Amino acid sequence: MNSPLDILLWGAIPYAAIAVFIVGHLWRYRYDKFGWTTRSSQLYENRLLRLGSPLFHFGILLVALGHVGGLVIPRSWTEAAGITDHAYHLVAVSLGILAGICTLAGAAILIYRRRTVGPVFSATTRNDKVMYVLLIGTILLGLTVTFLGTLAGDPHDYRQTVSPWFRSIFILQPDPALMAAAPLGFRLHAMAAWTLFAFWPFSRLVHVFSFPLGYATRPYIVYRSRDAAPGNRAPRRGWERAT
Numbered sequence: 508m509n510s511p512l513d514i515l516l517w518g519a520i521p522y523a524a525i526a527v528f529i530v531g532h533l534w535r536y537r538y539d540k541f542g543w544t545t546r547s548s549q550l551y552e553n554r555l556l557r558l559g560s561p562l563f564h565f566g567i568l569l570v571a572l573g574h575v576g577g578l579v580i581p582r583s584w585t586e587a588a589g590i591t592d593h594a595y596h597l598v599a600v601s602l603g604i605l606a607g608i609c610t611l612a613g614a615a616i617l618i619y620r621r622r623t624v625g626p627v628f629s630a631t632t633r634n635d636k637v638m639y640v641l642l643i644g645t646i647l648l649g650l651t652v653t654f655l656g657t658l659a660g661d662p663h664d665y666r667q668t669v670s671p672w673f674r675s676i677f678i679l680q681p682d683p684a685l686m687a688a689a690p691l692g693f694r695l696h697a698m699a700a701w702t703l704f705a706f707w708p709f710s711r712l713v714h715v716f717s718f719p720l721g722y723a724t725r726p727y728i729v730y731r732s733r734d735a736a737p738g739n740r741a742p743r744r745g746w747e748r749a750t
């Protein structure tokens with residue numbers, strides 16, 4: 508029997524976060540196209556950015572791929588492919604810890620850069636600070652759950668609770684009891700993730716959905732030659748041939 512709190516946390520809030528995520532992006536694209544940007548600060552400082560940004564993005568990409576594999580792919584599929592639980596757990600934990608360390612290391616460099624480089628710090632908004640707290644907090648919770656479970660030697664099999672609950676949300680048959688049976692760490696990680704997704708459309712994270720498709724069809728750029736000695740002759744009346 509699902510309690511009202513479980514229904515709220517693991518049945519209603521996920522749908523609310525998904526709705527805000529979708530509608531928020533549509534609203535942002537409709538009314539704030541010029542704000543749909545990362546607000547790059549590369550012009551202010553490049554050395555730390557070249558180190559922290561690739562490390563962070565590599566790690567976060569591994570995190571995303573790992574969550575797709577762990578939450579979307581059912582356990583029966585991996586068993587049918589001949590992948591044992593031990594092999595799956597070994598790969599998942601290894602990649603999860605690697606991805607988490609790379610992401611946190613890259614984020615630490617980027618945050619240090621924002622705090623110590625004057626122009627970058629001045630360009631950092633309150634919105635950015637909230638985004639960093641939510642993003643890093645979510646990653647830290649996930650990495651802590653994985654790391655502590657590995658140290659304990661008896662990690663929770665999230666493919667029996669968290670994964671089927673996650674899939675039940677998207678097939679419109681939510682089963683809050685599954686998530687309620689998961690350890691506290693997994694529940695905190697999931698709640699932090701839904702909070703991050705709800706905040707996503709109103710932050711610089713929208714750049715994830717930016718694709719430079721217009722470059723393929725944009726017109727040629729017209730270049731005009733300069734005069735050898737500008738300012739030494741009177742301008743001619745009428746149109747001049749473009750060179």
